[in-house]
Amino acid sequence: MTTAEILDWIAVILLLLGALLSFAAGVGLVRFPDLLSRLHTAAKPQILGLVLISVGLGLRLFPDSRIGILFLVVLFQILTVPVASHIAGRVAYRTGRIRRDLIGVDELEEQLDRH
Template sequence: MTAVLDWIALGCLLIGALLSFAAGVGLVRFPDLLSRMHTAAKPQILGLLLILVGIGLRMAPDPRVGVLVLVAVFQILTVPVAGHIAGRAAYRTGRVRRDLLAIDELRDELAEEPGPGR
């Protein structure tokens, strides 16, 4: 049974590493900020989770596996929030290429907000 868990752990580690590598390549290759943020968040989180699962399978009877769960939960909760905040800040400061947006729902929402001094 240990050999099977080792092979599953190896598969998780390899796939996680490939997803993390793909996220890094996407950061370099994608043309605009929003595309880069998407590739930094989505495959990177899945890659990290697979790597943590692989490490957890290798450390299976060790009680320190709970630390890996805490790392996973922290990443799942913070990365989407940080990406959302960074995306809104980039949009408001004009760092987003609006010609690449298919639907711009934030434009209408920001137009309705009263600005300072209004």
């Protein structure tokens, strides 16, 4: 087996794992009961799935110059998705659109009571 074939198999495995994580994130968005759980499943597996898919594509496109674009896409997603989820979660909390019975520890309520 040549080096190119080994890299192709690694790329296939990474692409399949990334697709599986992205599919799991989609299922979680439909199946989880509240907004905060959905925000979690929309952010974490989605980013990891994107990273795995991008690394798999990068292995397939290795000598090509478009690998830099994949890196920028991943970097932008890593920087923006957690921040957007955090802001959406805080807005939902402050407007009362969350299910408080599903929260185990509520540290934000303690901070808001102090202010």
